[in-house]
Amino acid sequence: MTSPSSVGAERLSARMARGAAFLGSDTAIICGAMSWVSERHLVSAISNAGGFGLIACGAMSPALLDAEIAATKTLTAKPFGVNLITMHPQLFDLIAVCAKHGVTHVVLAGGLPPAGALDAIKASGAKVICFAPALSLAKKLIRSGVDALVVEGMEAGGHIGPVSTSVLAQEILPEVAEQVPVFVAGGIGRGQAIAAYLDMGAAGVQLGTRFACATESIAHANFKKAFFRASARDAIASVQIDPRLPVIPVRALKNAGADLFTAKQREVAALLDAGSVEMGEAQLQIEHYWAGALRRAVIDGDVEHGSLMAGQSVGMVTKEEPVVEIIAQLMDDAAHALEKRAA
DSSP: OOOOOHHHHHHHHHHHHHHHHHHTSSSSEEEOOOTTTSSHHHHHHHHHTTSBOEEEOTTOOHHHHHHHHHHHHHHOSSOOEEEEETTOTTHHHHHHHHHHTTOSEEEEESSSOOTTHHHHHHTTTOEEEEEOSSHHHHHHHHHHTOSEEEEEOTTSSEEOOSSOHHHHHHHHHHHHTTTSOEEEESSOOSHHHHHHHHHTTOSEEEESHHHHTSTTOOOOHHHHHHHHHOOGGGEEEOOOOOTTSOOOOEEEEOSHHHHHHHHHHHHHHHHHHHTSSOHHHHHHHHHHHHHHHHHHHHTTOOTTTSOOBOOGGGGGOOSOOOHHHHHHHHHHHHHHHHHHHHO
């Protein structure tokens, strides 16, 4: 493909300007937080290449997060953020760790922020980004003081909602994009899609699956090979077996690990029936299950019994590439798409 003309490049730069300025990065491309994958090596590589890396805190303790942020800062002088799970029992301790290191952006995922969380983050001068799975929640979050939103559709990998990216973007962007920067996520694998969402009013995008198999990703070779072999239809959503246990669906490549999750749900539901655990503890057990299952796949290479969290864009991940080349290709394709629209 030939390089885009200055028209395409200028249009792309103009459309990404707001998101890039908000993030403090060269491009408005965020690397989604993927547990065990989005650690110091991938995060620093993303930021060094002009994107915006996010450390996936997940189930980390404050001490582990403290060490991870410190290690990432030795690998990049560029801005990066931290993704925190709202149901983490030590959420405010984790926020304090982020403040200690001067983290510029904190992303809250997994539900509405608990009382005081936004104020605690903002007190350090950091920006707060939250996920908005519906227009009503987007408006509520903006009223509560969030600085930016991520609109993530069900095509994404990991924890997902019930609505597609394209529908959420159409529903939410016209209503709130002028109020706060909105980043679109879920199923994005090529620059042409980035251009389309930018034209709809998005300030930028977030991609996870596209970066999971980057050269700088520490994911096991078996994990990466599973991605290379997979097609979009192989990335399926988990099934909730007990309506009393509100488990957020997770999209991952189908394997024996999916059956293990079904068994885990039955186990936790039985504990709820027996009164052995409260609902919050039950949900936390599910989160810990995913953290362990993901580690088995990403770190140990057990692609049969571990969790292969992947978005439906996995079919566009066909080889291992350096982060800088992935971002360059995304930007090049987006600029070409915008150039065609200008013709």
